[in-house]
Amino acid sequence: MPRSAEPREAEDSEPRKPEPAPKRKLPLRRRIDVAKRARDRGESYETPGGKWMPQREQRPPCTDGCRLKCSQRLSSKDRLEIFQTFWSIADHAAQWNFIARNMRVTPKEKCTTVRGESRRSFTRTYYFQPRTNREQVCKTMFLNTLGISNAWVATVCKKLTLNGFVSDDGRGKIGHRRKKLVELV
Numbered sequence: 001m002p003r004s005a006e007p008r009e010a011e012d013s014e015p016r017k018p019e020p021a022p023k024r025k026l027p028l029r030r031r032i033d034v035a036k037r038a039r040d041r042g043e044s045y046e047t048p049g050g051k052w053m054p055q056r057e058q059r060p061p062c063t064d065g066c067r068l069k070c071s072q073r074l075s076s077k078d079r080l081e082i083f084q085t086f087w088s089i090a091d092h093a094a095q096w097n098f099i100a101r102n103m104r105v106t107p108k109e110k111c112t113t114v115r116g117e118s119r120r121s122f123t124r125t126y127y128f129q130p131r132t133n134r135e136q137v138c139k140t141m142f143l144n145t146l147g148i149s150n151a152w153v154a155t156v157c158k159k160l161t162l163n164g165f166v167s168d169d170g171r172g173k174i175g176h177r178r179k180k181l182v183e184l185v
């Protein structure tokens with residue numbers, strides 16, 4: 001006897017899966033906190049505005065045409081370790097400090113434009129220390145290895161040139177945090 005093609009029968013014989021609980025929206029403060037912690041770990045998260053941000057991923061190294069030949073001094077294993085170290089810090093201010101420790105900001109000797117003082121009056125030099133030696137790398141290698149945008153180094157650079165150090169900025173202030181989340185998108 002052929003089995004009934006009626007799907008209802010098969011469905012009824014299976015134990016019913018429990019209905020997923022309706023997703024309750026967490027309070028804003030809690031959502032910001034959850035998002036911030038996931039963001040700091042490099043994991044995917046939902047912004048308080050409801051936008052999903054993907055998890056951090058390492059981007060490819062600089063090309064063979066790089067004048068610093070970064071790839072010859074930094075293996076893919078080195079790069080992965082640096083990436084993992086950076087994201088395991090899981091604290092935004094400490095990540096800024098990691099960048100600050102691996103970056104040198106020096107004033108340019110001569111920097112004038114037709115309109116006077118240039119806004120780009122500092123030179124940034126980037127380093128990684130995969131083993132005992134500190135290796136200078138190009139900006140592409142630096143950003144791509146950490147999987148971060150230029151905004152991160154711009155922020156650190158600003159803090160370094162203004163204060164001479166990277167400070168913990170306004171943590172715990174909800175309005176501030178929210179702004180930061182948007183900035184880092």
Ligand SMILES: [Zn+2]
Binds near residue numbers: 068069071
């Ligand atoms: Zn390079």
